[in-house]
Amino acid sequence: MLKKLLFPVLAGAALTLVLATSTIAQPQITSDRLLAKALQQGGYVIYFRHFQTSADYNDQHTLTLGQCATQRQLIAAGAAQAIDVREAFVKANIPVGSVLSSPFCRAWQSADLAFGRHTVVDGLKLPPSKVYTDADKQTMKTALLPLVSTPPEQGKNTIIMSHDDNIPTIGGPDVKKQGDAVVFKPLGNGKFEVVAELKAARWAKLARTAQ
Numbered sequence: 001m002l003k004k005l006l007f008p009v010l011a012g013a014a015l016t017l018v019l020a021t022s023t024i025a026q027p028q029i030t031s032d033r034l035l036a037k038a039l040q041q042g043g044y045v046i047y048f049r050h051f052q053t054s055a056d057y058n059d060q061h062t063l064t065l066g067q068c069a070t071q072r073q074l075i076a077a078g079a080a081q082a083i084d085v086r087e088a089f090v091k092a093n094i095p096v097g098s099v100l101s102s103p104f105c106r107a108w109q110s111a112d113l114a115f116g117r118h119t120v121v122d123g124l125k126l127p128p129s130k131v132y133t134d135a136d137k138q139t140m141k142t143a144l145l146p147l148v149s150t151p152p153e154q155g156k157n158t159i160i161m162s163h164d165d166n167i168p169t170i171g172g173p174d175v176k177k178q179g180d181a182v183v184f185k186p187l188g189n190g191k192f193e194v195v196a197e198l199k200a201a202r203w204a205k206l207a208r209t210a211q
Contacts, residue, residue, distance in 0.1 A: 035183075035196060036210035039094040042155040044195065045148050045184040048085075049164050049175040050102075050110040051200070052078035056178065060104075060126040068105035074113075078106075081179045081200045082113035088203035089114075092210040097156030100124065100147060102163060111161040121147070124162040132165070141169035148172070148184050149192045173197050 038044070053072040063071040074082070089096065101111040102124035111118035123143025127136035144166050152158040164175045172194060173182055179200030185193040198206075 032206045032209040036092050036094070036206055038195075039157060039183075040092070040210070042095055042097075042153075042157050043151060043185070045150075045152065045158045045160060045186055045192070046181055047148065047160040047162065047167060047172075047175070047184065048110065048114075048181045049178055050074075050078075050104075050106045050161060051081040051114075052178045053106050058130060061128045061130050063104070065103055065125075071105045073105055074109050078110065078178065079113055082110050085114045085179075085200065085203050086116075088207035092207040094210075095156045097153045097158055099159040099161070101161040102126075104163070107161045107163070111159070114161075115159055118161065124160065124166065126163050126165055137169045140166050145170050145190055149186045149188060149190050151186045151188065 039046075051074055054075050055072065057072070059070075059072050096115060099111050099115045099118050100121045101108040101118040103120045103122055104125055107124070108118045108120065121143070123139070124147075127139060129136050132140075144160075144162075147158070147160060148170060150158075164180075167173065167175060167182060170192075172184070175182060175197075177199070181198045181200070182194060183196040183198070185195050187193065
């Protein structure tokens with residue numbers, strides 16, 4: 001267990017900030033170094049899709065919570081992604097507060113490997129449906145929106161480890177690949193800005209710019 005994880009990172013792509021309730025583009029962060037500096041100050045929510053599993057398929061309608069053998073689990077490549085992220089966060093000296101996770105094994109396994117701890121939030125799991133209904137999407141939105149829009153403890157960043165289908169319900173960008181991440185600036189009252197979208201491999205590069 002890591003006693004205190006410092007997180008770094010965010011890739012160097014230009015960051016487009018978009019209000020959850022607006023389509024007006026906000027000022028962009030175009031420098032990896034500036035982004036790392038921002039994260040070092042805390043105040044952000046970093047949402048990860050869990051790291052790589054043996055396959056990418058819908059298992060939420062067949063799995064049993066608490067029984068990892070019934071679920072997709074991390075493979076060696078996914079564990080390596082998590083370790084790379086952990087090392088990058090430490091090198092970049094970015095502080096982490098709460099680490100929130102879906103109860104699915106692949107999510108909390110990812111959280112533990114990357115950040116040394118996790119707190120399960122039941123609402124971060126995927127509904128047990130082959131095709132999501134409007135009610136399913138509303139359930140995911142109701143659970144996620146307060147987490148993304150609530151500022152973390154002062155000087156810290158909140159980590160969320162979950163899935164790809166949750167973010168679109170709040171109007172955020174897709175996390176298409178396992179290990180992808182989105183950085184949010186929480187504004188309170190159900191509002192947020194999207195600050196960055198990052199591929200798993202970019203964390204190490206961002207950490208180097210922060211040193």
